Structures are given as C-alpha cells and as structure tokens.
Amino acid sequence: EIVLTQSPATLSLSPGERATLSCRASQSVSSYLAWYQQKPGQAPRLLIYDASNRATGIPARFSGSGSGTDFTLTISSLEPEDFAVYYCQQRSNWPLMYTFGQGTKLELK
C-alpha cells in the first residue's frame, strides 16, 4: 500500500503570505495525485488533480506541482477563506486503491 505523508502537520500563517504544503509518497505515483480543501463541517473540495491541474472554479492562487514521490500545493497569497485542512490523495493501479494523506492544517497566525 502506498502511504502519503503530508508536512507540516500544522502551518501557521497570516493573510497575504505564501503557503507551501508538501505531500510525499512512499513510492512513485506518477502524476496520479489530487489535493482537497476541507473546512469544518463541510465535505472536502477538489482543488488540484493530476498533480498540477486546477479544478473548475478554483482560484489561480492555488497551484500544484511535482511528480513521482514529491508534490507541493502552493497558495500564492492567502485569503481569509483559505484557512482549512488540506489533503493529498493518490491513485494506485495494482491493486486499484485510493489513499489520502493525514492532512495539513493551515491556521491563522
């Protein structure tokens, strides 16, 4: 089973600052990686798919990069509504399975 490790566990920043979140896979997942944002009491929202493609309606301040085992979600300039928990998720083909990272909490400093 492929394990995704996200770092840091918690990131404390202020509005306007740049956020860099990391997701590392225990083995290569090619570009089969997505990022989600989850706010309290809400379902996760898809931000990025295929490692670097923004989902429909996602602001341009969100960007994803990486391939293989190391991936990054960058928020270029934090808005107040960006403070939430972020998860990465991978797809592996054999066996077909989807796993999530443990999450990074982005909190207001």
Place this chain on the structure above:
Amino acid sequence: QLQLQESGPGLVKPSETLSLTCTVSGGSISSSSYYWGWIRQPPGKGLEWTGIIYYSGSTYYNPSLKSRVTISVDTSKNQFSLNLSSVTAADTAVYYCARHDCSSTSCPFDYWGQGILVTVSS
C-alpha cells in the same frame, strides 16, 4: 448542477450492518468516465477510501474493508449504496458519497455529498 445526497440511519448497533444510500441528481449515474464511491472520516480524523462502483456494477474495495463491504448500484433510481457488515465502534464516522472523474488520470473525487454521521453504539 450535480448533487449527491446520503441517506440512512445515523445509529447502528455493534455487529449489525451499516446501510447507506447515495442519491444522484442533476446528472446520470450511467455516464461513462465516472465511478461512484464512498469515503469515510472518523470524528477528528482523516479521510479513508471505502470503495467505488461503475454503473455496470464493477466494484473495487479498500483491501482493509473488503471482507465486510459491499457497494451496489441502482441505475433506475440513480442511486448507489454501501453496506458494511459486522460494524464496531471503529466504524463510527462521517460517510461521504462522491463522484470519481476518471476522464483524468488521477481519478479525483470532484463532487461530494454533504456527508452523514453514522455512530456505532448499543
């Protein structure tokens, strides 16, 4: 606009079977390129993929749950369902249904239901 809505009991007794249904509106569950799945989240914890189904009935399950989980589809009602047998307190979670968009290689979950909290307790 596609919408997904979970329904089912919010309380299940230990050793019994948890049964949930997801009703899809605003789109057809029989659309190609899409799978339909269940993800759960224990209170205060992260997300766990449970399994997925294609409208034809093909299924894939999380190996850690495979012996206890069954996902089925009813295309006439535009619904799919989750059955999880022999539940314990560890199965207490918010259960989300979601659409997999496999037109892209990472098959992301692009539409989610609001989630339903299921508590396992006597």
